[in-house]
Amino acid sequence: MNHQGGWALIKNTWQSWLQHRGFFFLLAFGWMLPLLVYLFVWSAAAEGGTLNGLSQDTLASYYLVLILVNQLTYTTANWTVGDIIRYGQINRWLLQPMSPIYHALSSEIAGKVVFMLFSIPITGILALIIQPQFNLTWQKGLLFIPSLLLAWMLRFFWGYWLALMAFWATRADSLLALQDSLVFLIGGHLAPIKLLPDWMQLPARILPFRYMSAFPVEILTSQLSYDEIFLGLVIQAGWAFLSVMIYRLVWRHGVRHYEAVGG
Amino acid sequence: MRYIKLIGAFFKVSAQAEMAYRVNFFLRLFYAFLNLLTGVLSLVVIFNQVEMIKGWDLPSAMGLLGVYLLLGALRGLFISPSLESVAGMDGEIWQGTFDFTLLRPVDKLFLVSFRHWRIFALVDLLIGLGVLGYAIHLMGAALTLGAVIHFIITLLCGVILLYAALLAFSALVFWNSGFLFTWVINDLFQLARYPLGLYPGWLRLILTWIIPVGLMTTIPAQALAGSLSTGMLILTVLFTIGAFLGATWLFRQGLQKYASASS
Numbered sequence A: 001m002n003h004q005g006g007w008a009l010i011k012n013t014w015q016s017w018l019q020h021r022g023f024f025f026l027l028a029f030g031w032m033l034p035l036l037v038y039l040f041v042w043s044a045a046a047e048g049g050t051l052n053g054l055s056q057d058t059l060a061s062y063y064l065v066l067i068l069v070n071q072l073t074y075t076t077a078n079w080t081v082g083d084i085i086r087y088g089q090i091n092r093w094l095l096q097p098m099s100p101i102y103h104a105l106s107s108e109i110a111g112k113v114v115f116m117l118f119s120i121p122i123t124g125i126l127a128l129i130i131q132p133q134f135n136l137t138w139q140k141g142l143l144f145i146p147s148l149l150l151a152w153m154l155r156f157f158w159g160y161w162l163a164l165m166a167f168w169a170t171r172a173d174s175l176l177a178l179q180d181s182l183v184f185l186i187g188g189h190l191a192p193i194k195l196l197p198d199w200m201q202l203p204a205r206i207l208p209f210r211y212m213s214a215f216p217v218e219i220l221t222s223q224l225s226y227d228e229i230f231l232g233l234v235i236q237a238g239w240a241f242l243s244v245m246i247y248r249l250v251w252r253h254g255v256r257h258y259e260a261v262g263g
Numbered sequence B: 001m002r003y004i005k006l007i008g009a010f011f012k013v014s015a016q017a018e019m020a021y022r023v024n025f026f027l028r029l030f031y032a033f034l035n036l037l038t039g040v041l042s043l044v045v046i047f048n049q050v051e052m053i054k055g056w057d058l059p060s061a062m063g064l065l066g067v068y069l070l071l072g073a074l075r076g077l078f079i080s081p082s083l084e085s086v087a088g089m090d091g092e093i094w095q096g097t098f099d100f101t102l103l104r105p106v107d108k109l110f111l112v113s114f115r116h117w118r119i120f121a122l123v124d125l126l127i128g129l130g131v132l133g134y135a136i137h138l139m140g141a142a143l144t145l146g147a148v149i150h151f152i153i154t155l156l157c158g159v160i161l162l163y164a165a166l167l168a169f170s171a172l173v174f175w176n177s178g179f180l181f182t183w184v185i186n187d188l189f190q191l192a193r194y195p196l197g198l199y200p201g202w203l204r205l206i207l208t209w210i211i212p213v214g215l216m217t218t219i220p221a222q223a224l225a226g227s228l229s230t231g232m233l234i235l236t237v238l239f240t241i242g243a244f245l246g247a248t249w250l251f252r253q254g255l256q257k258y259a260s261a262s263s
Helices: A005-019 A020-044 A055-074 A079-088 A090-095 A103-129 A138-165 A175-184 A198-206 A206-213 A215-221 A226-257 B002-019 B022-049 B058-087 B098-103 B106-112 B119-144 B145-174 B181-193 B201-210 B213-225 B228-257
Strands: none
Touching: A020 A055, A020 A103, A020 A226, A020 B181, A055 A103, A055 A138, A055 A215, A079 A090, A079 A103, A079 A138, A079 A175, A103 A138, A103 B022, A103 B213, A138 A206, A138 A215, A138 A226, A138 B022, A175 A206, A175 B022, A198 A206, A198 A226, A206 A215, A206 A226, A215 A226, A215 B201, A226 B098, B002 B106, B022 B058, B022 B119, B058 B106, B058 B119, B058 B145, B058 B181, B058 B213, B106 B228, B119 B213, B145 B181, B145 B213, B145 B228, B181 B201, B181 B213, B201 B213, B213 B228
16 A cells, blocks of 8 residues: 555645635634534523533533534545545546545545644634633543544544445435434534433434544543543444444445446 | 516526426435424423523524524525525636626616525425424413514514625625635524524624624514513614615625626
8 A cells, every 4th residue: 555645645635725724714613603502502501500510611611622622523525525426536546556545534634734723723712711610630631532533533434434325326415414413413512411311311322423522522521430431432442443344345345336437 | 576577587497497306305305304303402402401591491492493494494595595606606706707697687786686596495494484383382372463563573674684694795705706705604694593692792792783693583583482672673673774775785885896807
């Protein structure tokens, strides 16, 4: 496998995206807003007390960190891969002497750099305005890192195999929209998992959506006991592993099924 | 009369173009269903935790959601498609084809506002009406005739305000054609999903007087819940008239500034 070519591609994409940063800043702004809405909603709801043990400060810091983590794990490549398959542009990728996943990875890394250039200052300013208090221990900070990496891996490969469904169905992007809705509802965006009604608790804790962005944030903002953290990490690692396996399977069959359109 | 006939013709042409893609209809149904599901479940989750947030209970918040969905549907039905085709990404101003639009023998503002229709948005319109009906059902006997009249007046104001805001942001494209102003206002519109009172003071001021997305939904919902004062009603009507005049003025100024981009 040609890793050098892959790295060159990554650098190239990153530099070209920086030239269009206004566009990507707008995208980042759009992703931030729904979470900001729920930051304010829950802050208003928890005024002068706690909700299921979560104070106004915890809720505010949860959402501020979630804004960043969500953008770090969200993958734009998944939306474009489907189009590239549909329009037959993937022919070019298939001919290149490196794995086509480098194309997705390069836009991933380029995206993270550009989005963070916008989102870190903005959340910083919001943190100064809202001034949420939360105590961070170094143990929790340390556990946050592997869970963040697993979250990225899970979300990237899970979305990627959904996007690859475009080999069989032309409008597979509706699957991605469904995934976004599920991440919103039971993945900790609409409400921290602890505040969901009882009947939503079990699906939220077992299905992969919570582990795509909310779980690392729950660790960092001290909402979980060590038992809960370790159980969560096991579930998260399991889903991440499974998503890589599914991706490999789908890719192999998809390429075989694919017939070139255009050139 | 001529203008009403023209709208009929625009509608028919758009409908015929869309009818050619029948699978899209089912996809639109699917997205509309997701939209309804996330909207209603959000309220269920929030009011499962608290009975009331800043004076809003479940029925009145449901009323606000209905207004939000209704306005969103009208935006998707013709305001956004028409304005986006001029000022959006790859729109006529980017492409330079706006010259052909200017040459048509009708009022430019009319043409820019009503040209394109997305008939599948009628499904969203029905859903919005349904949620509104459900909210009224939840309110039960609390609804008075006066409240209904106030509601209809303020809802009309909401539609006009939405149109004015979208038009004003689209007009900015004449000054900076590279920036996607229509995206900014689309993003900010999401803040209208919840009552203004939930937001902190500084944000509330912005969402009321500067970018009045908050006003569009909160005021009609207050009227429906019967908690709108007569003073606020008059102020809203006056503000709406001012915003409409301001936006059309800005658009005509921009039109003066427009210089063809084609060679």
